[in-house]
Amino acid sequence: MVSPPSTSCSLRPAEDEKLIYCLYSLTREIADLKPSTPISILQEKNISLFFFKNYNLSVFFEDLLFLRESNVALSPLAIIYLQEILSVLRRFRTLLRSCFFQYSRTRLVLQSNSISDDFHHLNHELSNLLHIFPIHEVDVSNDVKELVSLVANQCRKSDESGNASREELILDSMLAMVNDIERQITPERSRLETIFQKLGINSSETCKDEIAKLETEIRDEEIEGAGTEKSFHGLVQYAKCVLFGASTPSPRNYATASDEIGQLNRTFSRSTVDVPDDFRCPISLDFMKDPVVVESGQTYDRDSMERWIKSGHTTCPKTGQSLTTLRLVPNLAINNLIKQWCRDQKLSFDDNPSTGYKSCATTSKAALEAAKMTATFLVKKLSSTTSIEASDRIVHELLQLSKIGSENRASIVEAGGIPLLFPFLKSSDPSLQVNAIEAILHLSASDSNKKTILRYEGSLDSIIAVVTTGATWKARENAATTLMSLASLHNMCIKKIGKKAGVVEGLVKLVKAGPTNSEREGLRTILCMARVRDNISMLVKGDVISVALDVMRKGREEDDVMETAVAVLASVAKRGGAQAMGESEGFMEKIVWLMKYGSDISREIAAETLVYVCKLGGDRVVEEYSMMPGIEWIIWGMMGSGTGRGKRKAASLGRIRQRWLVNQELQQMKIGNTSDQR
Numbered sequence: 001m002v003s004p005p006s007t008s009c010s011l012r013p014a015e016d017e018k019l020i021y022c023l024y025s026l027t028r029e030i031a032d033l034k035p036s037t038p039i040s041i042l043q044e045k046n047i048s049l050f051f052f053k054n055y056n057l058s059v060f061f062e063d064l065l066f067l068r069e070s071n072v073a074l075s076p077l078a079i080i081y082l083q084e085i086l087s088v089l090r091r092f093r094t095l096l097r098s099c100f101f102q103y104s105r106t107r108l109v110l111q112s113n114s115i116s117d118d119f120h121h122l123n124h125e126l127s128n129l130l131h132i133f134p135i136h137e138v139d140v141s142n143d144v145k146e147l148v149s150l151v152a153n154q155c156r157k158s159d160e161s162g163n164a165s166r167e168e169l170i171l172d173s174m175l176a177m178v179n180d181i182e183r184q185i186t187p188e189r190s191r192l193e194t195i196f197q198k199l200g201i202n203s204s205e206t207c208k209d210e211i212a213k214l215e216t217e218i219r220d221e222e223i224e225g226a227g228t229e230k231s232f233h234g235l236v237q238y239a240k241c242v243l244f245g246a247s248t249p250s251p252r253n254y255a256t257a258s259d260e261i262g263q264l265n266r267t268f269s270r271s272t273v274d275v276p277d278d279f280r281c282p283i284s285l286d287f288m289k290d291p292v293v294v295e296s297g298q299t300y301d302r303d304s305m306e307r308w309i310k311s312g313h314t315t316c317p318k319t320g321q322s323l324t325t326l327r328l329v330p331n332l333a334i335n336n337l338i339k340q341w342c343r344d345q346k347l348s349f350d351d352n353p354s355t356g357y358k359s360c361a362t363t364s365k366a367a368l369e370a371a372k373m374t375a376t377f378l379v380k381k382l383s384s385t386t387s388i389e390a391s392d393r394i395v396h397e398l399l400q401l402s403k404i405g406s407e408n409r410a411s412i413v414e415a416g417g418i419p420l421l422f423p424f425l426k427s428s429d430p431s432l433q434v435n436a437i438e439a440i441l442h443l444s445a446s447d448s449n450k451k452t453i454l455r456y457e458g459s460l461d462s463i464i465a466v467v468t469t470g471a472t473w474k475a476r477e478n479a480a481t482t483l484m485s486l487a488s489l490h491n492m493c494i495k496k497i498g499k500k501a502g503v504v505e506g507l508v509k510l511v512k513a514g515p516t517n518s519e520r521e522g523l524r525t526i527l528c529m530a531r532v533r534d535n536i537s538m539l540v541k542g543d544v545i546s547v548a549l550d551v552m553r554k555g556r557e558e559d560d561v562m563e564t565a566v567a568v569l570a571s572v573a574k575r576g577g578a579q580a581m582g583e584s585e586g587f588m589e590k591i592v593w594l595m596k597y598g599s600d601i602s603r604e605i606a607a608e609t610l611v612y613v614c615k616l617g618g619d620r621v622v623e624e625y626s627m628m629p630g631i632e633w634i635i636w637g638m639m640g641s642g643t644g645r646g647k648r649k650a651a652s653l654g655r656i657r658q659r660w661l662v663n664q665e666l667q668q669m670k671i672g673n674t675s676d677q678r
Contacts, residue, residue: 278337318564524564
């Protein structure tokens with residue numbers, strides 16, 4: 001036997017030997033696509049017949065290789081036809097790969113006629129090429145010539161209808177079940193088993209693979225029948241839990257809170273799609289549909305920011321700065337980057353901001369009803385489960401469901417999932433605790449769910465307990481983020497959180513000892529609490545000022561961490577902590593350093609902080625600031641190259657220093673006059 005090349009050949013017409021090698025290698029590659037397990041009944045006839053033809057062609061190409069090694073030349077006409085055959089076989093390979101690896105089984109059913117037509121057309125092309133191929137000019141055995149003739153005849157007899165009729169029966173059964181779901185009729189388990197057995201979906205893993213492929217196809221705008229696929233997506237999700245049970249969460253490397261920080265390698269994804277953090281709204285944590293910029297220079301999703309403003313807030317949610325104007329300006333740069341990312345990921349992003357990012361979990365009534373049934377099924381199972389391992393699997397499934405769309409989150413809450421999740425926050429099992437707090441975090445994305453969570457007795461105490469004593473940094477971080485999500489509801493909620501014992505202590509520990517992500521989330525939650533004056537004294541007592549200064553002393557490369565740290569100082573200074581801040585060791589040196597070397601946003605917030613401290617912190621602070629080496633040049637630099645707000649704050653600092661210098665001169669003159677009188 002001739003061994004095929006290890007890599008695919010690149011075709012050059014003048015080198016007929018390489019052409020034959022490519023043909024032989026391609027037939028062997030196609031043969032290797034055949035699964036070790038029996039082929040699914042979906043497109044079974046078309047696929048099985050082609051593998052038989054492919055084997056016979058590989059025998060023919062192998063004989064041609066022996067001829068070339070014996071220096072037997074092929075005619076130019078034969079070479080041309082072989083090139084065309086190579087092209088057809090490559091298209092066959094693409095179609096087979098799609099059926100085996102790319103297409104969902106649902107798509108194979110929905111588009112069975114179209115896929116059968118593809119097989120038929122390729123068979124027809126291959127038949128025509130083999131019939132006109134000058135086989136009589138090629139010195140191969142009569143047996144091989146008969147094989148070529150057999151393949152040509154088989155291709156010509158290929159049934160254009162394929163095996164669509166069998167798949168149409170499966171499709172009818174699936175549509176009938178979807179119709180029942182739309183009418184809120186729970187599918188019978190036996191019917192589910194029959195349909196999924198016919199589809200070849202017989203395990204939790206094949207279900208997960210089907211769901212992943214369906215989500216990819218639904219996000220592709222060019223796929224026909226996507227609306228039906230959305231309904232089937234919900235059906236498969238429901239069947240996965242009912243037929244195969246909740247799947248075991250993928251192993252995660254949980255680092256305990258006492259582990260070395262260097263051993264922590266945390267990747268926190270808040271959705272099934274790995275969306276860059278810059279494309280998530282800092283308020284809702286969801287994918288931004290219509291990014292807008294506020295006066296502080298921060299970007300938010302329009303809907304989230306409008307809700308923030310309507311609830312009575314007049315500050316930037318991320319930096320805590322007061323907004324003199326509530327105008328929302330479209331961020332075209334981020335919008336274009338999001339669109340480009342969506343194209344790269346083969347996701348859909350509608351230019352209409354009201355439509356925005358299209359989630360596969362929305363629009364279909366059957367999908368919504370299936371999600372409700374899935375949530376109800378999981379919640380019932382969770383209520384009757386006593387095993388930690390089984391509970392972890394179910395909570396993990398609820399977490400995955402909560403990541404996809406507000407409708408799914410509402411379904412979990414309506415099914416009574418929240419009271420069942422909170423007890424697991426006390427679990428000593430790291431996986432179960434993380435899955436539970438992360439599920440609650442996602443459920444808190446909508447205001448109505450926030451209210452439901454807050455109504456649960458002891459909800460805040462349970463979350464704060466995870467912040468302070470959680471088994472892993474990841475659990476503590478998610479708990480802090482949940483507090484911040486709940487606090488965005490209204491200022492009274494922030495006050496309520498601030499009064500809870502241990503909350504500041506836990507957040508401070510998260511910032512001091514946790515990894516970067518934990519540090520970031522801890523600071524953001526502290527900033528959220530600092531927006532209410534009633535919390536300031538407690539934050540000052542909790543050493544928040546020193547913690548924020550320590551973050552700044554580290555000279556972190558992450559601009560957002562530095563910006564959040566100085567935003568905490570600005571918010572604390574503005575609402576009553578200016579004097580304590582002015583008395584903090586190293587405050588002046590670090591804030592001035594940040595005004596010189598920080599990012600534009602950091603410099604702006606640092607200048608704002610210093611203005612508050614100078615105005616409210618007493619004469620000693622003004623004197624210390626005014627005598628800082630090089631402060632005049634730093635102020636001039638900000639006035640020349642800073643942001644618009646930064647320039648105004650720098651100008652205020654310049655006036656404060658100028659008044660201090662004038663007062664110093666007046667005092668000197670007064671002292672001089674007194675001496676003269678004596």
